[in-house]
Amino acid sequence: MRDYDFNGEPFVVIERQDSGIGNFLLGITIGVGAALLFAPRAGTDTRRLIGDRARRAGETVLDTVNEVSDRVAADAADVRDRVTDTVDSARDAVRRRQDQVLDAIDAGRAAAAEGRAELERKIAENKASRREVGSA
Numbered sequence: 001m002r003d004y005d006f007n008g009e010p011f012v013v014i015e016r017q018d019s020g021i022g023n024f025l026l027g028i029t030i031g032v033g034a035a036l037l038f039a040p041r042a043g044t045d046t047r048r049l050i051g052d053r054a055r056r057a058g059e060t061v062l063d064t065v066n067e068v069s070d071r072v073a074a075d076a077a078d079v080r081d082r083v084t085d086t087v088d089s090a091r092d093a094v095r096r097r098q099d100q101v102l103d104a105i106d107a108g109r110a111a112a113a114e115g116r117a118e119l120e121r122k123i124a125e126n127k128a129s130r131r132e133v134g135s136a
């Protein structure tokens with residue numbers, strides 16, 4: 001971290017991690033090759049053995065792919081749920097703020113109406129008192 005200066009700002013570190021499927025297939029290939037080199041069997045037995053191991057390796061690869069696929073699907077569902085929850089929370093907060101603003105507007109209108117009524121009452125009283133002073 002000493003090589004970079006972020007001025008105290010937060011930052012995100014992204015790490016990339018391979019799934020290991022390529023290494024897995026390489027290991028299978030090396031294992032099959034070693035088995036062929038050291039196998040004291042006849043050609044037909046060796047071919048049958050290679051076929052059986054290739055089928056098992058294929059099944060293992062498919063199982064691994066299915067597991068990774070299921071894990072990715074589950075992670076995507078979790079992320080989708082978290083995003084949905086966050087959006088719902090934000091919507092609720094906006095609605096609450098909107099309700100507060102509307103309540104404040106209504107309260108302001110009511111106060112303005114009360115103020116106007118009070119002002120009109122005072123004007124009427126003032127006019128009435130002037131009439132009384134003027135007629136007396």
